[in-house]
Amino acid sequence: MEIYFYNTLTKSKEKFEPIDSEEVRIYSCGPTVYKDATIGNMRTNIFQDVLRRVLRYNGYKLKHAMNITDVGHLVSDGDEGEDKMLKTAREEHKTPKEIAEYYTNLFFNDLKLLNLETPEIVCKATEHIQEMLKYVEKLMERGYAYETSTAIYFDISKLDKYPILSNLNIENQKAGARVEVDNEKKNPADFALWIKAPENHLMKWDSPWGPSYPGWHIECSAMGQKYLGERFDIHTGGIDLIPTHHENEIAQSKGACGKIPARFWMHGEYLLINGGKMSKSLGNVYLIKDFIDKGYDPLVYKLFSYSCHYRNKLNFTWEGIESASKSLERLKKGYKVHLNSSINVEDNIIKEFEQKFNQAINDDLNMPLAMGVVWEAVKYPEKSYKLADLLKKFDSVLGLKIDEEIEKNQEIPKEVLDLVEQRKIARQNKDWAKSDELRDLINQKGYDIKDTANGAEVKLKV
Secondary structure (H helix, E strand, C coil): CEEEEEEEECCCEEEEECCCCCCEEEEECCEEECCCCCCHHHHHHHHHHHHHHHHHHHCCCEEEEEEEEEECCCCCCCCCCCCCCHHHHHHHHCCCCHHHHHHHHHHHHHHHCCCCCCEEEEEHHHCHHHHHHHHHHHHCCCCEECCCCCCEEEEEEEECCCEEEEEHHHHHHCCCCCCCCCCCCCCCCCCEEEECCCCCCCEEEECCCCCCEECCCCHHHHHHHHHHHCEEEEEEEHHHHHHHHHHHHHHHHHHHHCCCCEEEEEEEEEECCCCCCHHHHHHHCCCHHHHHCCCCHHHHHHHHHHCCHHHHHHHHHHHHHHHHHHHHHHHHHHHHHHHHCCCCCCCHHEEEEHHHHHHCCCECHHHHHHHHHHHHHHHCCCHHHHHHHHHHHHHHHHHCCCCCCCCCCCCCCHHHHHHHHHHHHHHHHCCHHHHHHHHHHHHHHEEEEEEECCCCEEEECC
């Protein structure tokens, strides 16, 4: 079956055909490991995981590389400010290596909790300094880079077009977060490939230009080329990477080898929180561990993500998560009902469901439509083990572990315990109407309450 993906480079949906007919090569921008990955970051990883699963579902082998940025990403996406790793190391009184190891482990633990696959190749920036140096030297030799007193810059004027992903009008951009004021730059939008380090800088390496360290963008160009070649199939990342990081990756690649590195560029949209942005100042920065703390299986967030196409903004609310939690339970129960049936439904029923599911996932990873097909199969009036087998096959794309029991946190949330206490008081006052109202509220929160001789027992619904 044909596969179509939206290509940010061409601004259109295109038929996907890999360079190698049997293997798809993918590069994904991984985390900068200086802080916890948020659920917004994890939405991008969920999209990338679905991409992997869909390609493999269609019979392709994968060669997927993902970087770990443990040096070079400054606090601004331009060329100014302190390295994010150094800033966190100073604040937490640790070495940059300790910071990198700690947050890298947390990141991969979150992937495991969400049942997200680890790419075949995971490459750390600090372990590829020599590859990056050679890449910069090549750009210098080809006339695409120049040295100043502070850095080695890429000369965007040497390109036929810049930018080509975002189509921003750089002539009208003012100096600021995106364009640094530097009198030594030939062009305001020139970006740093390699940065000369101050004497007391903690992360620096010997180079032809003295002790220095890489800029943010060079690592992906160097490592992508090393593991996937000068030209590969797909480059993924969050939509926030388009105007700076991915533009500069393309510029570097065109300068080094005259090619745009990936044929398809795929980007996941932002996650909104209650209709707005996620920020520390608003107190709405959520992590995967917050789901566990509230008694939810992290896979609930994965199912919640499937309610919206990866190229559309997704609005996160805890009410939405509660609804997704109940949906995951119904999905698993529905699978078991089919599994325990000995009825043999007609093959054309199975074929029709499978065809509709395949069309959905192969149409630019349309997971909302695919989940619609899943629910049709779950609710099909004639229960059959064949439909259970089909749902299990669909789960190779969904990654929801529908054949496993839901992991439940035994700790009952405080809001539920408060309702239980209010109900206890209502019953002591013989206010039966209030007691029933509170029982219904507890049920709506996903908990059953049973009155016994030893008091009320509260359990998570199963």
